[in-house]
Amino acid sequence: MKITWLKWLLACFSGSTLLMHAGERPNIVFFFADDQAYDTIGCYGNPDVKTPNMDRIGRSGLIFDRHYNTTAICMASRANVMTGLLEYRTGCNFMHGPMARSIWNESYPLRLRRAGYRTAFGGKFGFGVLDDPRKGGGENTYDNLPVDDFDFWVGGIGQTSYDTSKNKYLAPYADRYPHSSRAYGAAGVDFIRESVKTDQPFNLTLFFKAPHRPTTPDPAFDDVYRDTTFRKLPNYGREAGEHLAPQHKLGRQYPRFEEWGYHTEETYQAALRTYNQQIYGIDVAVGMVLDELEAQGIADNTVIIYSSDNGFFNGSHGLGSKVLPYEEGSRVPLMIYDPRVPEAQRGRRTSAVSGNIDIAATIMDLAGVGGRSNLDGQSLMPIVRGEKKAVRETLPLIQVWGPAGTYALSVVTEQYKYIYWCYGEGMEPQEELFDIQFDPYEMRNLLQQPSEHPGLAIMRHHYDIELQKWRDKAVPFNNYQPFGTVFDRSVSWEKKKELLSRKK
Ligand SMILES: [Ca+2]
DSSP states (O other), X not given: OOXXXXXXXXXXXXXXXXXXXXXXXXXXXXXXXXXXXXXXXXXXXXXXXXXXXXXXXXXHSEEEEEEEOSBOSHHHHHHHHHXXXXXXXXXXXXXXXXXXXXXXXTSHHHHHHHTTOEEEEEEEOOSOEESSTTSOOSSOOTTTSOGGGSSEEEEESTTOOSBGGGSTTTGGGTTTOOBXXXXXXXHHHHHHHHHTTSSSOXXXXXXXXXXXXXXXXXXXXXXXXXXXXXXXXXXXXXXXXXXXXXXXXXSTHHHHHHHTTOSSHHXXXXXXXXXXXXXXXXXXXXXXXHHHHHHTXXXXXXXEEXXXXXXXXXXXXXXXXXXXXXXXXXXXXXXXXXXXXXXXXXXXXXXXXXXXXXXXXXXXXXXXXXXXXXXXXXXXXXXXXXXXXXXXXXXXXXXXXXXXXXXXXXXXXXXXXXXXXXXXXXXXXXXXXXXXXXXXXXXXXXXXXXXXXXXXXXXXXXXXXXXXXXXXHOOSSSSOTTHHHHTOTTSOHHHHHHHHXXXX
């Protein structure tokens, strides 16, 4: 909100904490992309892409180089981000179930609204909210979206559509912006214009559909990458996956390397062109919002957060799409720009490990909302302000979606990633250990050498602690409790198989 000197003076004399707080508390804008890989933004170091507005955020703020989604798929990741809780505590993913209203009630948008923020949601919400999550299906419908929990709503159902007119809340923008990415930007601008007329600080959350499939770039930007030849990451191709655990080939990610055209030069370039064109559409929408904040004179009291719900394998290790715990699947961009932070602390990068569960904690911290000790996430603001180098030593990565062959629990630290693939049908359960600092493309499993790597004992220890937390805290519904045993390194596959078949 805009605070005038008159309001400030009034607040001082009346002792009104409401007005005082409104002025002190920042507005918070959170942009969230769908399936945007970490190397798709100019300020992250990719010379092939054009993302001037995302670069404005990164170059003025803090760029996180080791930010992960604790579950790397749309529905679960959105639930993590909203609540600051790990998947076994949100109880929410495809094939598991929707979110219980009691859990949703403690999400950041609701806590901020209760604390006096004006709140808006636009885009792909991605999960349903039900009083009893045992009764519901997976994705949300108009009936189980929490529309009334926001002051302004332009969210859509299920996977949403790139066709603006198909979202009944967004449809008024369809004539001017038939493609949804810029329509979300325009809706964000309208929400800002309404909010500055009030005495409340605001929180705008925009969950873009782009660059998720089906490939549907905005034709207005057909020229942007017409002449671009996109590079390939050093771990591109089938050969760069041969050293990995065989379980990684058991999901849909493996055939998608060919099905989605990453396997030939011509089809790879075509896939990357439309993928990045969709990201360009988000960038334009981000620019619309950033420009409006400046036009309204509130940019210096508005914090901007930008991230993505999961990563994307554009052919890395011979894979397509997401979900698996390797870097391209689980690691994404995160940029936080707080204009109130001193200039010397801005325009930096950090290698501190952070997770999608930290975003809710960060937003609540910015808004001055207490009671965060129950969250799995930590506020990242001490890193943004340069007060701390890190806020967590370890982060778990959860994968309990899709075929059982791809189930894995992993732990990352600033140095290592440890992956435990529990599946043992016709193969051995597998452990993998990567030194992410020296081998960020995961081309060398440190356990494929004659002597035991000293990092193994450290990471198994962290892993066992994470698994114990799962046993202690998993919700008693939507099939999360069996995984406390399924991911136990000492339990036989026969026993695990019995548990996995029983859940159905
Ligand atoms: Ca996604």
